[in-house]
Amino acid sequence: MRIKVLGSAAGGGFPQWNCGCPNCSRFRAGSLKGGARTQAQVAVSPSPGTWILLNASPDLRQQLLSDLDFAPTGSRGTPIVAIVLTSADTDCVLGLLHLREFQPLRIYATDSVRRVICEENSLFRTLERSSPPVRWETLPLDRPLPVVGAQSDYGSGAGGTLCCRAVPVGGKFPDYLSQHLDGVLPKKEAVIGLELSDKNKSFFYAPSLPDLDEFSKRALHENPVALVDGTFWSDEELRKVRGEGKTAREIGHIPLSGPAGLLEQVVPRGARRILIHLNNTNPILDEDSPAYRAVRDAGWEVAYDGMEIHL
Numbered sequence: 001m002r003i004k005v006l007g008s009a010a011g012g013g014f015p016q017w018n019c020g021c022p023n024c025s026r027f028r029a030g031s032l033k034g035g036a037r038t039q040a041q042v043a044v045s046p047s048p049g050t051w052i053l054l055n056a057s058p059d060l061r062q063q064l065l066s067d068l069d070f071a072p073t074g075s076r077g078t079p080i081v082a083i084v085l086t087s088a089d090t091d092c093v094l095g096l097l098h099l100r101e102f103q104p105l106r107i108y109a110t111d112s113v114r115r116v117i118c119e120e121n122s123l124f125r126t127l128e129r130s131s132p133p134v135r136w137e138t139l140p141l142d143r144p145l146p147v148v149g150a151q152s153d154y155g156s157g158a159g160g161t162l163c164c165r166a167v168p169v170g171g172k173f174p175d176y177l178s179q180h181l182d183g184v185l186p187k188k189e190a191v192i193g194l195e196l197s198d199k200n201k202s203f204f205y206a207p208s209l210p211d212l213d214e215f216s217k218r219a220l221h222e223n224p225v226a227l228v229d230g231t232f233w234s235d236e237e238l239r240k241v242r243g244e245g246k247t248a249r250e251i252g253h254i255p256l257s258g259p260a261g262l263l264e265q266v267v268p269r270g271a272r273r274i275l276i277h278l279n280n281t282n283p284i285l286d287e288d289s290p291a292y293r294a295v296r297d298a299g300w301e302v303a304y305d306g307m308e309i310h311l
Contacts, residue, residue, distance in 0.1 A: 001162075001198045002045040003225070005307035006063035009037035010231050010279040011091040013059065021241050021281050033287040037305050038063055039091055040207050040277040042227065043080075046162040046198045049073075052147055053083045053095075054194060054205050060095030078103055081149030084139070084164055085109040087191045087208060088116040089174050093124075100126040108137045108147060110166060112173070112189035120178060139166040141188065142215065144197070167193040167219050170210040171252045191252070193228075195219050201311040204228070207277040210252045212265050220266055220273075225309060229253050229262070230275025230302065233282050233291050241281045256284070256295065268299035276303040 007013070014037040015024035026032035038059040044052045051070065057063065064070040064080075073079055083105060085092055096117075099105060107127075109117070114136050117124050127134040139145060144163040171191025173182070193206030193216055203225035209216060220226055231253040232238075238245035248255040255261045256275070266273065275295065278284065283291035284302055295302060 001201050001203075001311040003203060003227075003309040003311065004043045004045075004067070004069070005041075005227070005276065005303045005305065005309075006043055006067065007038035007041035007057050007059055008276050008278060008303040008305055008307070009039055010277045011039060011058075012280060013037055013039050014278065014280045014285060016280045019280055023283070023285050024280055026286070032285070034285045035304055037278065037285075041095070042205060042276070043070075044162070044196060045069075049079050050081055050149070051079045052162065053080055055085055055092040055207070056083055056095030056099065057091060058094040061098040064098075080105065082106040082108060082147050084147065084194060085113055085117075086194060086206070087171065087174075088113045089208070090176075092207075093117055096124065096127060100129065102129060104132050104134065106135045106137055106148060108139050108145075108164065110139050110141070110189035110192060112185040114138070115181065115185065116173060116177060119181065120176060139164065139192070141166050141168050141192070147196075163197050165195040165197075167195055167204070167206070167215045168213075169193045169206055169208070169216045170213060171208055172210075193219055195223065198311075203309075203311065208252055209254050209262070210249065211254050212262075223271070225272045225274070225311060227274045227276045227303060229277055230256060230284070231277050231279045231282065233257055233284060235261075237279070237281050257291070263295070263298050263300070272301065272309070273299065274301040274303050274307075274309075278302070 015027045039057040041057040042054040144165045147162045168188045173190045202223050204219040204223040206228045209229035232248035232255045235247045235255045283289045
């Protein structure tokens with residue numbers, strides 16, 4: 001199994017186009033040790049020539065065009081066979097509109113996420129124009145489900161079958177949710193982590209972790225590789241940088257530092273634990289910062305665009 005990090009930043013990327021925070025300003029001035037990052041996007045290949053996208057970032061077109069592994073097959077086609085969504089947040093679904101070019105695909109999501117996307121946003125009906133149209137598949141919570149491609153089950157060959165388990169992690173539906181769905185949809189389906197396995201190889205992906213509950217703790221403990229929420233260094237980060245704003249936890253992200261932060265609760269102990277979805281204000285973007293050194297000293301890695309993992 002191959003895992004590619006096509007993008008590693010939170011919404012807006014790094015540097016963010018309209019942000020003059022210390023990180024973005026220092027990057028533009030060339031005084032920050034660290035690279036630019038597009039918005040979080042991961043792709044998984046269980047067998048050669050087959051790719052599954054985990055979410056669909058707003059930067060997806062740019063990310064696919066910059067990597068020959070995603071070049072068209074034949075006169076028209078794609079090695080991408082399916083997309084698995086962790087939430088209906090705009091940062092996770094806007095890239096679906098880049099895939100509207102009459103390409104049959106399968107999209108896996110909880111029923112609630114599918115309803116939010118399809119019922120709240122008529123623009124996404126463009127995905128139905130392909131022949132056959134995009135097919136939605138329901139992800140049950142905490143039960144493995146084989147991920148099947150748009151045309152056939154690629155897992156029937158030597159590559160094996162990639163199974164996906166939706167891990168409920170808490171969190172909220174997007175702010176754009178209308179009143180007719182608010183209060184009707186089960187909140188446990190709003191944000192999920194993904195536990196993906198191929199035979200005896202597995203990893204956990206959770207770009208949004210509001211906190212660590214029994215499900216996410218189990219997934220972090222049992223999988224040899226995990227790419228998880230590294231959005232904010234501290235709970236008060238946005239308020240310190242902007243002078244106002246919500247805390248990390250109010251937005252739906254467990255901070256890395258502080259009491260009950262991710263670093264305090266999770267010790268890698270030899271497993272690969274990788275931080276992804278980094279906000280442009282996060283000091284770990286600067287590889288010379290004390291925060292970056294604290295993360296590395298604690299045994300964590302920091303994802304970057306182009307990072308590749310083999311399992």
